[in-house]
Amino acid sequence: MATRWSIVSGVAAAALVWGAAAAQAEPVRLVLWHMEQPPHRVARVQELIDAFNKSHPDIAVKQEPQSWGEIYAKAPAAIAAGNAPDLLFAIPDFTPILKDLGALQSVDGFVKRLDAEHHFVPSALAPYSYDGGVWAVPLYNMAMSLWYRKSVFAEAGLTPPKTWSEWKAAAEKLTADGRYGIGLPANKQLYTDQTVYDLMVNAGAADIYNPDGTLRFDNPQTVKAYDFYKDLYQFSAADAPGWTWGEAEACFASGGCGMILQFTVISTYDSQAEGDAQDLGVAPIPHADDRKESGTIAYSNAVMILAKDEAKRKAAETFIAWLLEPETYGRFLNMEPGLFLPVTADGAKAKSLWSDPLVVKYKPQIEAMIANSRNGALFGFTGGHTFPSIAAISAQNILAETLQKVVVDEMSAADAVKAGQARMQEAVK
C-alpha cells in the first residue's frame, strides 16, 4: 500500500514539476497587426520577427498584416469582440479612435526611456502626445514627393516644375498616346486624402482647424487647391476614381504616367521598371504661383500597445525597444527603401540603414525625400496643435469625398468645399 502511495505521489510531483517547467517555458505570445501589405514588406517584417523570436525565446511575436482600407472598422470591432492584437501600427489620426474606446494606456514612461537612448525627432512624437499622455511609439516618418523620369522630361524639353503653372504645363506636355501626363487618384480613400492635402499645403491651406478647434476648411486657399486638382486631373487616367497607392505606382512603373505623387517608387521602379537610378527624378511638390516654397504631407507612423496584460505589455516594450536599436532599425526601415524615414537621431545614422544595396543605389533620391519631408504637415496636427476629432474626418475620407464632388459630380470647388465643411462638422459632432 505504502509503495503504491509512493508511486502515486512521485508521479504527481513529477507532473507538477513538469507542468511548472512547461508553464515557465511557454513564451509570452504577441500578435502584431500592421498595414504594410506588399509581400516584400511582409517578408522583411517576418525576417525581423524571426530574428527577435530567436534572440528572445521567452517572447513569440506573430504578424497579421491588415489593410488601411479596413483597419478603421476592424480594430474597434476586434477590441469589442475581445480579439484585439497586442500591437497595432498607427498613423496620428487613428490613435484618438482607440483611445476614446479606452483601449490605450499612455506609454509616456516607455517613450521617455527610448527618447533618452535614441532621441526622437520632436515632430514625430508630437502628434501622439495629447490629453496628458503619449499614446503610441513613433516608428518611421513618411513624406510625399513628385516622381518623374529625367529622360522623359528631357525629351519633352521640361525641367522639374516648381510652381503650379509650370506643373500644369508639364502635365499637358507629357500627355501623349498611351501616357497620362500625371497620375492623380480620385478614390474615396486615404491616398486621395493625402494627395489632396499635398495641394492644400502648397496653396496655404494646411490648417483645417482654427487654433480654437473650430473648422476652417472652407476658405479661399482650400478652394484654390481643389480647383487646381481638377485642372491637373484632366491629364490623369480615366479609372483614377478607383486608384490607391498601388495603381499609381504601377502606372508610373509601366511608363503609363509621366509623373505621380507618391511617398516612394524606388522598389517598384527598381524591380518592375528600368531600375536606372540615374534616370529616376524626385522633386518637391510644386507650390501655388503666389507662394514661395513647397510643402508636403508628412507624418510619423507609430505602434500602439493594446495588450492589457502586464507580461504582454512588458514583452511588447521589449520588442519595440529591440526594433529601435540602430542595428535592427535600419533593416526595419528598409523593408521599403526610401519610404520609411528614421524618427530617431541614432537611427538616422545607422549603418544598417545606409548599407542596404537599394539605399546605396538610390542615395540621392532618398536624400531628396528627406529634404522634402522637412517642410511637412498633416491635417489636424498643424501649428503645434493636436485636434483628436480629425479621426472622424479622416476615417470618412472627407477630403477625398470633397474631391469626388469636384471631379466626378462636376460641382464647383467652392460649393464642394462648403459641403465638405458641413460634412466635417457633422462628422465631429
Add this chain to the structure above:
Amino acid sequence: MSAGPRRLSRARSEAIAGMLMVAPVLVWLAATILYPLGTSVAISLRDIRIIGSDGGFVGLGNYADVLEMARLWAALGRSLVWVTGNAVLQTLLALGTALLLNQRFRGVRLVRVWVILSWIVPTIVVVIIWRWLLGTSGGVVNYLLVSLGLTDRPVGFFAGQGSAMASLVVINSWRWFPFVAVMLLAGLQRIPADLYEAAAIDGAGPWQRFRRITWPLLQPTMLVLGVVGTLLSFNVFDIIWLTTAGGPSGATQTLPVLIYETAFKSYRLGQAAAMSVLVSLLLMALAVLLTRALAPKGQG
C-alpha cells in the same frame, strides 16, 4: 369507438415527434437570426457611436434621424436600380442559357458544367478578373475598344456615375446567372415532353410553344427565384464594396454599403442599426408582396 381516440393519440404523438425533430433547427434559427435581430433593435434605440462603446437610450431618435437623411433615400433609390438591373439582366441571361442547355446536342453535359464555373469562382477572384478586364491601363476591354476605333481613349468603367452602376450590375449578373440558369433548367426538364409533341402536332410554332407551355409552367420556379433573387441581390455587399466601395462619389452606394459606412466609417452604430431594422422590415414586406404578385393564379 376505440379506434377514434387511438388514431387521435397517434396523430398527436406524431405531431409531437415532428415538433421535436424540427426543434433543434428552430432553436438554431432563433439563435442565429432572432438574437442578432433583437440585438440590432436594442442597439438602434441607443446612441452608440463606435462598436464596443456605450451609448445613452434615445428611443426612436435614431429612426427619426435616419429617415430625415437624404443619403438614406438616395441609397434606397440606388438599391432599387441595382435590384431591378440585376433581375432583368440575370433573367434574360439565365433563361436564354437554360433554353440552350435544355436542347440535345453533343457535349451538352460539358457545357452545363462549364456554365456553372463563374458561379463557383470566389467573389474576390471575380472582382480582380473584372477590374483587370475593365481597367484603363492594360485592360482587355479597353484595349479592344481602342484598337477597334470605337473610342479614342480608354473608358473609365468605374469612374462615371452611370457607368459604375451599370458595370457592377453586369459583373454581379455574370456571377449569378449560372445559378439561376441551372434552377430554370431544372424547371424546364420537369415540363412533360408530350405537351410539346401535342402542341407541335396541332401546328404550334416555337414561339407559341414557349409562350403557351414553357413560360406558364416555369412560373413556380420563376416565383421562387424572383423572391429569393430579389432578397439576395438587395443584400449584396461584397462585390460592390470590393469593386467600387460605393463610389465614385456615392454612385454605387446601395443600402448595405451605406449601413456599413455609417457603422464603421462614420462611427454611428446606433443609426446603422436603425437602418438595418428598417431595411429588414422593408425586405419582409417586399417578400410578401412579391409572393402575392408572382404567385400563379388559382394558387391562392
